[in-house]
Amino acid sequence: MSTIKVEQTVFETIKNRRSVYPEVFTDEPVTKEELEQLLEMANYAPNHKLTQPWRFKVAAGDQKTAFVETMVAAYEAAVPVEKQLPKKPRKMRKRAHKSSFMVAICMQRDPKASLPEWEELAAMSMAVQNIWLAGEAMGIGMYWASPGFVARPEIREFLQLAEGESCYGLLFIGRKPEDVEFTSSRTPMSEKVSWI
Structure with missing residues (x-):
């Protein structure tokens, strides 16, 4: 494959990546092997001092039910009844x-705090982007949800988070429908770039 072809493929994958709401996932399951491929791509995200702060806790089958019930309990505990x-x-x-x-989607803070926390959050986010781009290339859809209650004790306990580890949201992963066009509007990049 020529370099130009590879670049075009990468460019198109980046441009076509979209949030796919779970409501439109098909009934064809994503396999464990496919998920493992996606997670492997996360491991190649750039990160300062090679702290590799990304951590992922996977729920499948009955554990999805247990996880979502924990989320419901956390929501009900976090939000006043009238709201x-x-x-x-x-x-x-x-x-x-x-x-x-x-x-x-979790992050393990470097125990030595050898770099600012924002750098580790950025690395974790880049790991998620790697997963997302690989998923786009494989026809797998995902949605990053970041409910305000993911830091609640119920969630921490369910995920068995270690000291210094925090949850920043979750990815819902499923098969992307082929017959649906996912669009997104972006303002021109020229409005966001200043040459100095």
């Missing part, structure tokens, strides 16, 4: 049911 939306737990359960996997 709770009845559709919220239903939506969470539906997303879990439609997904092949739920993957908690």
Whole structure:
């Protein structure tokens, strides 16, 4: 394959990557082997001092149900009763049911705190982007949810987070439908670049 062809493929993959809501995932499951390929790509994200802070907790099968019920409990504990939306737990359960996997996105802080926390958060986010781009290339869709209650003790306990480890959201992963066009609008890059 020529270099130009590779570049075009990478460019198109980046441009075509979109959030895919679990509600539109197909019934064809993503396999464990495919998920392992995606997670392997996370390991190649850039990170300062090679702290490799990304951590992923995978729930499949019955563990998805246990995870989403923990999320519902965390939501109900975090939000005052009068502000709770009845559709919220239903939506969470539906997303879990439609997904092949739920993957908690976590970060393990360098115990030496040898670099600023924001750098490790950036590395974790780049690891997620690697997963997402690989998924796009494989026809796998995903949605990064970051509910405000992911730091609650119920979630920490369920995920068995270590000291210095935090959860920043979760990826719902499933098969992307081929017959749906996913669009996104972006303002021109020229509006975001200044030459100095």
